[in-house]
Amino acid sequence: MVGFLVILMKTIVKIIKNFSLIIQFCCVFVILIAFPLQSSAEETSTKPADAVIQQQHPSERLWDKAMIALGKEDTKNAAAYFYRIYDKYHTAANAADALWEAVQIYKSLANASPVGDWQKVRDLFKRFITDYPDSPKYTEAYFEVGVSHFRMGYYREALVYLNLFLDRFPDSDFVPKAKGWRGKTLIQLNLPDEAEEIYRELVKSNDQNVRIMGLVGIGDTQIAKREYPGALTSFLNVNTKYPAYYKDNPEFLIQLGSAFFKNNREEEGRKNLFFFVNLAEKSYRRTEVIFELAESYFREGQDAAAQKLYEKAVLEGEKGERATMLSSLRQAQYLDDPQIKLSRWQRKGDLTDPKGDKEYQEVLTSYPSDPVAQDARYGLFMRYVARQEFDRAYEVGRSFLKHDNPKGDKKSSVLSGEILLYLIQEFLKQENYKKVYELYLSEYRHVSSYENGRLLFLVGQALESLLLYDQASVVYYRALALPLSDADKINLYSRRAEVYIAKKDWTAANRLLEYLRKIYKDKKEVGEIYYQSGRLEEALGQEKKALEYYTQAVEILTFIEKKDIYTQARLNMLFELKRYKEAADALENFRKDELLASDVLQGWYGRLGDALREENNFSESARAYLAGLTDDMPQEGNQAQGIHLHLGDVYFRMGEKEKGIQQMEKAQEGPNALWQKLAMERMKQSSIDIAVSKVGSILDKQ
Numbered sequence: 122m123v124g125f126l127v128i129l130m131k132t133i134v135k136i137i138k139n140f141s142l143i144i145q146f147c148c149v150f151v152i153l154i155a156f157p158l159q160s161s162a163e164e165t166s167t168k169p170a171d172a173v174i175q176q177q178h179p180s181e182r183l184w185d186k187a188m189i190a191l192g193k194e195d196t197k198n199a200a201a202y203f204y205r206i207y208d209k210y211h212t213a214a215n216a217a218d219a220l221w222e223a224v225q226i227y228k229s230l231a232n233a234s235p236v237g238d239w240q241k242v243r244d245l246f247k248r249f250i251t252d253y254p255d256s257p258k259y260t261e262a263y264f265e266v267g268v269s270h271f272r273m274g275y276y277r278e279a280l281v282y283l284n285l286f287l288d289r290f291p292d293s294d295f296v297p298k299a300k301g302w303r304g305k306t307l308i309q310l311n312l313p314d315e316a317e318e319i320y321r322e323l324v325k326s327n328d329q330n331v332r333i334m335g336l337v338g339i340g341d342t343q344i345a346k347r348e349y350p351g352a353l354t355s356f357l358n359v360n361t362k363y364p365a366y367y368k369d370n371p372e373f374l375i376q377l378g379s380a381f382f383k384n385n386r387e388e389e390g391r392k393n394l395f396f397f398v399n400l401a402e403k404s405y406r407r408t409e410v411i412f413e414l415a416e417s418y419f420r421e422g423q424d425a426a427a428q429k430l431y432e433k434a435v436l437e438g439e440k441g442e443r444a445t446m447l448s449s450l451r452q453a454q455y456l457d458d459p460q461i462k463l464s465r466w467q468r469k470g471d472l473t474d475p476k477g478d479k480e481y482q483e484v485l486t487s488y489p490s491d492p493v494a495q496d497a498r499y500g501l502f503m504r505y506v507a508r509q510e511f512d513r514a515y516e517v518g519r520s521f522l523k524h525d526n527p528k529g530d531k532k533s534s535v536l537s538g539e540i541l542l543y544l545i546q547e548f549l550k551q552e553n554y555k556k557v558y559e560l561y562l563s564e565y566r567h568v569s570s571y572e573n574g575r576l577l578f579l580v581g582q583a584l585e586s587l588l589l590y591d592q593a594s595v596v597y598y599r600a601l602a603l604p605l606s607d608a609d610k611i612n613l614y615s616r617r618a619e620v621y622i623a624k625k626d627w628t629a630a631n632r633l634l635e636y637l638r639k640i641y642k643d644k645k646e647v648g649e650i651y652y653q654s655g656r657l658e659e660a661l662g663q664e665k666k667a668l669e670y671y672t673q674a675v676e677i678l679t680f681i682e683k684k685d686i687y688t689q690a691r692l693n694m695l696f697e698l699k700r701y702k703e704a705a706d707a708l709e710n711f712r713k714d715e716l717l718a719s720d721v722l723q724g725w726y727g728r729l730g731d732a733l734r735e736e737n738n739f740s741e742s743a744r745a746y747l748a749g750l751t752d753d754m755p756q757e758g759n760q761a762q763g764i765h766l767h768l769g770d771v772y773f774r775m776g777e778k779e780k781g782i783q784q785m786e787k788a789q790e791g792p793n794a795l796w797q798k799l800a801m802e803r804m805k806q807s808s809i810d811i812a813v814s815k816v817g818s819i820l821d822k823q
Contacts, residue, residue, distance in 0.1 A: 178210070178213060179209075179210065180206045180209075180210040180213035180214075180215055180216065180219070181215065183202050183203075183205055183206045183210075183219075184202070184203075184206060184215055184219065186202045187199045187200075187202035187203050187206075187219075187222070190202060196226050196229070196230065197226075197230070199222075199226060200222075200223045200226035200227055200230075201223075203219040203220070203222040203223035203226070204219070204220070204223040204245075206219035206220075207219050207220040207223065207248075211252070217249075217252075217253045217256050217258075220245065220248065220249055220252075220253070221249065221256075221258055221262075223245065224242060224245035224246055224249065224262075224265075227241055227242050227245060228242050228265070231272070232405070233405050234405050234439065235405050235406070235408065235409065235438075235439060235442045235443065235444070236439055236441050236442055237272070237405075239269050239272040239273045240269075240273060242265075242269050242272075243266055243269035243270060243273065246262045246263075246265045246266045246269060247266055249262040250262045250263050250266065260286075260290045260293045260295065261295060263282070263285075263286050263289075263290070264283075264286050264290075264293070264295045264298065264299055266282050267279050267280075267281075267282030267283040267286060267299070267302065268302055270282060271302060271305065271306055271309075276306050276309045276310050277310065279302070279306045280303065280306045280307070280310065283299050283302055283303045283306060284303070286299050287299055287300070287303070297323065297326065297328065297331045297334065300319050300322070300323060301319075301320075301323065301334045301335075301338060303316075303319060304316040304317075304319040304320050304323075304338045304341075304342075305338075305341070307319070308341055308342060308345045311345075313342040313343075313345040313346045314342075314346075316338065316341075316342045316345075317338075317339060317342040319338070320334075320335040320336075320338030320339045320341075320342065321335065321339065322335070323335030323338065324336055324339070329363075333359060333363055333366060336355060336358065336359050336362075337355075337356070337359055337373065337376065339355050340352045340353075340355035340356045340359070340376065340380065341376070343355060344379070344380065344383065349380065349383040349384050350384060352380050352383065353380040353381065353383070353384050353386075356373075356376055356377045356380050357377070359373070360373075360377065367400075368400075371397055371400050371401040371404065372397075372401075372404075372406065374393045374394065374396055374397040374400070375393075375394065375397055375406065375409075375410060375413075377393045378390040378391070378392075378393035378394040378397070378413070379413070381393065382413075382417060387417050387420065387421055390417060391414055391417050391418075394410050394413060394414050394417075395414065397410055398410055398411065398414075407437065408434050408437050408438035408439070408442060408444040408445060409442075409443070409444045411430055411433055411434045411437065411444065412430070412431070412434045412438075412443075412444035412447060412448050414430050415427045415428075415429075415430030415431045415434065415448065415451065418430065419451065424455065424461065427451070428451075428452065428455055431448040431449075431451045431452050432448075432452070434448040435448045435449055435452070441487070443487075443488060443491070446480075446483055446484055446487060446488065447484060447488070447491070447493050449480045449483075450480045450481065450483075450484050450493065450496065450497055450500075452480070453470060453477065453480040453481065453500070454496060454500055456468070456469060456470035457469075457470035457472060457477070457500060457503070457504070472503060472504045472507035472508070473504075473507050473508050475508070477504065478501060478504055480497075481497045481498075481500050481501040481504070482497075482501065484497040485497050485498065485501070494524070495521060495524055495525065495533065495536075498517050498518075498520055498521040498524070499521055499536055499540075501517050502514055502517045502518050502521060502540060505517065506543060511547055514543070514544075515544060518540040518543070518544055521536070521537065521540055522537055522540060522541070522564055522567055525537045525567070527566045527567050527569075527570035528570070534567070534570050534571065534572075535571075537567040537570075537571065538567065538568075538570075538571030538572075538573060538576055541560070541564060541567060541568065541571065541576055542575065542576055542579070544560060545557050545560060545561075545576070545579045545580065545583070546579060548560070548583070549579060549582060549583060552586075554583040554584075554586040554587050555587065557579070557580060557583035558580075558583055558584065558587060558589075561580045561583075568580070572603060572604065573603055573604055573605075574600035574601065574602070574603035574604060574605040574609065574610075574613070575600075575605065575606070575609050576600075577596050577597070577599055577600035577603065578597070578600045578605070578609055578612070578613050578616075580596050581593045581596040581597045581600065581613070581616065582616065584596060585616065585619070585620060585623075588623075590620050590623055590624045591624075593616075593620050594617065594620050594621075594624075597613055597616060597617045597620070598617075600613055601613060607646070608680075611641070611646040611649055611650075611679065612649075612680075614633070614637055614649075614650070615649050615650070615652075615653050617633060618630055618633055618634055618637075618650075618653040618656075618657070619653065619656075621633060622653075622656055622657055622660055625660075627657070627660070627661065630657050631657060634650060634653060634654045634657060637650045638650050638651075638654065645677060645679055646679055647677060647679070648673065648674050648676075648677030648678055648679035648680075648687070649674070649679040649680060649683075651670045651671070651673040651674040651677065652670065652671065652674035652679075652683075652686070652687055652690065654670040655667040655668070655669075655670030655671040655674060655690060655694070656690075658670060659694065664694055664697050664698055665698070667694050668691065668694040668695065668698065671687065671690045671691035671694055672691055674687045674690070674691070675687045675688055675691050675716075684716045684717075685716070685717055685718070685721060688707075688711050688716050688717055689717075689721075689725075691707065692704060692707060692708070692725060695707065696728070696729075696732065699732075701729060701732055701733060701741070704725075704729055705729060705741075705744075705745065708722065708725055708726060708729065708748070709748075719753055719754050719755060720754075720755050720758075720760065722749070722754065723749045723750075723754045723755055723760050723761065723764070724760055725749075726745050726746065726748045726749030726754075726764070727745075727746070727749050727760055727763060727764045727767070729745040730742045730743070730745035730746040730749065730764065730767060730768070730771075731767060733745055734767060734770070734771055739771050739774055739775050740775070742771050743768060743771045743772070743775070746764050746767060746768040746771065747768070749761075749764050750764055750765070750768075757791070757792075758791070758792065759791065759792060759793050761791065762787075762788055762790075762791025762792065762793050762796050763788075763791075763793070763796060765784045765785070765787040765788040765791070765800075766784070766785070766788040766791075766796050766799060766800055766803075768784045769781045769782070769783075769784030769785040769788060769800065769803060770803065772784060773803070773807060778807055781803075781807060782804055782807060785800040785801075785803050785804045785807075786800075786804070788800035789801060789804075
């Protein structure tokens with residue numbers, strides 16, 4: 122019995138142990154069974170939510186996508202989703218809000234770039250005011266259309282919208298801003314006085330922000346009116362009264378720095394612009410400010426510092442951005458400037474290579490009204506001059522003159538004068554005197570402001586060539602009051618004398634030449650005065666006095682380039698006085714000193730031979746002709762042929778028939794057909810004469 126009980130107890134213990142395992146198994150089993158049931162239940166419970174999503178309007182799904190894109194800072198896609206809502210579901214409940222969100226994103230993108238797409242912003246705001254006139258944002262959108270026009274540079278359109286806004290919504294919260302933008306627009310339209318009235322009204326506001334807007338605006342109007350000291354005072358007052366203003370509006374530092382520049386306080390101006398660059402690292406105006414800093418160094422002639430900043434502007438700026446394009450221009454200018462010594466690693470620009478025109482032309486295409494565009498015009502002008510492309514140089518040169526203000530800075534006036542000098546010199550070379558006169562009349566404002574007498578001196582030459590002697594005389598007189606080189610001054614005096622002689626104003630000519638002979642006594646310049654004195658005496662019929670002056674002019678030779686003029690004037694007078702022996706000696710001296718070209722000398726020897734032949738001085742005539750046929754003289758041509766013909770005649774007259782025939786044979790080889798015929802007839806006549814002479818001799822012997 123006891124044994125049975127023991128066995129029973131052991132069995133019960135085993136059962137209990139196994140039961141716990143069974144319990145555990147059952148629990149696991151229940152969990153495994155329950156889990157899929159629970160998942161199934163959850164799936165069943167989510168089916169209604171899926172149904173809700175499926176029932177969502179497409180515009181709402183697009184809105185969700187836009188918000189997700191915004192969360193990822195993918196603003197462009199977000200704007201695209203918002204715009205799609207408006208475009209595809211125009212009447213949806215969220216369409217107006219979607220369009221508003223889209224245009225706000227596009228506006229922020231435009232604000233962040235110097236080449237922002239403000240046309241797109243304007244068009245979207247216009248759609249908003251057209252399609253949603255009942256929206257509470259309607260007035261703000263109307264205001265933004267005006268601002269967008271301003272940003273695009275359409276100032277008249279901006280003014281129209283801003284005026285309409287102020288008329289239609291006088292109680293809007295945007296009225297102060299609209300007035301501020303209206304003032305900016307009036308400044309751009311060159312109406313600074315009207316703008317100043319607006320800003321002075323804003324200064325009276327109780328709102329501090331509005332007052333500051335007015336004070337800054339007054340400074341802007343003073344800049345526009347070139348009242349630079351007053352503008353700087355205005356900006357400094359803002360800085361004093363509201364020292365924290367620049368922190369909320371860093372661009373004020375640009376205005377302050379620019380005002381310093383306008384007052385020739387470059388270092389203080391740069392200080393403010395550098396402050397802006399460090400303070401507003403992500404500003405879209407950063408490249409613009411870097412360029413202005415470079416310009417400051419450029420103005421002071423600190424080329425190395427300027428070029429580093431231009432390079433930085435090009436690297437950081439966007440393509441097509443004003444600052445980037447103008448910086449590239451400055452880099453090209455620097456390399457093209459022949460007076461600047463470059464570093465070893467830098468390469469000079471080749472002005473004759475048309476590829477180098479690119480930087481200049483891009484500025485003129487994109488920013489023709491920018492002040493720096495004048496530098497582009499001048500640089501391009503110099504490149505055309507280097508390539509001798511006169512028509513292009515003329516076109517861009519006239520464009521420079523058109524855009525230049527003669528009352529502006531002195532450097533610009535000098536460049537205008539240099540352009541006019543080049544154009545007039547080229548027209549004088551072409552003997553297009555009428556064009557010079559037209560240029561003088563049309564660009565007189567530049568001519569009169571150029572502080573160098575050479576320009577008027579050249580104009581006078583053109584007027585003289587057009588026989589406008591009275592005008593030429595006046596222009597020459599004005600030129601004398603301006604700086605001139607010594608060569609130009611004596612040339613100008615000489616031409617004044619020529620004008621008086623041409624006008625037959627003997628008294629004025631004589632008075633001028635007497636004065637000049639005194640002030641230039643014992644100076645090389647007096648040779649030119651002697652030449653003009655000789656011309657006056659010749660015109661008065663005083664040949665001997667004229668010869669004396671011409672002889673002195675040849676001895677002094679003021680202008681070596683006029684040696685043939687001086688020498689031939691003397692020779693003409695010697696021939697006029699029939700002083701042929703002196704003429705022969707003079708020709709020999711001119712030959713030795715190489716004062717006349719060989720063909721000119723040959724002509725004079727021929728003329729001397731003719732004169733002596735007419736006086737029956739055959740031996741001296743032959744000597745003159747032979748001097749014109751030496752080895753250093755031209756052996757062919759009309760002059761040589763004529764001398765051979767006339768020398769043959771002389772020999773015939775001297776009874777030297779054979780020498781005469783030799784010269785006639787050479788005359789027959791020349792280009793002049795008439796002289797060939799004459800030479801042949803003379804030879805025939807000579808042969809007849811010889812035959813007759815022989816017959817006569819025979820008859821005499823019989």
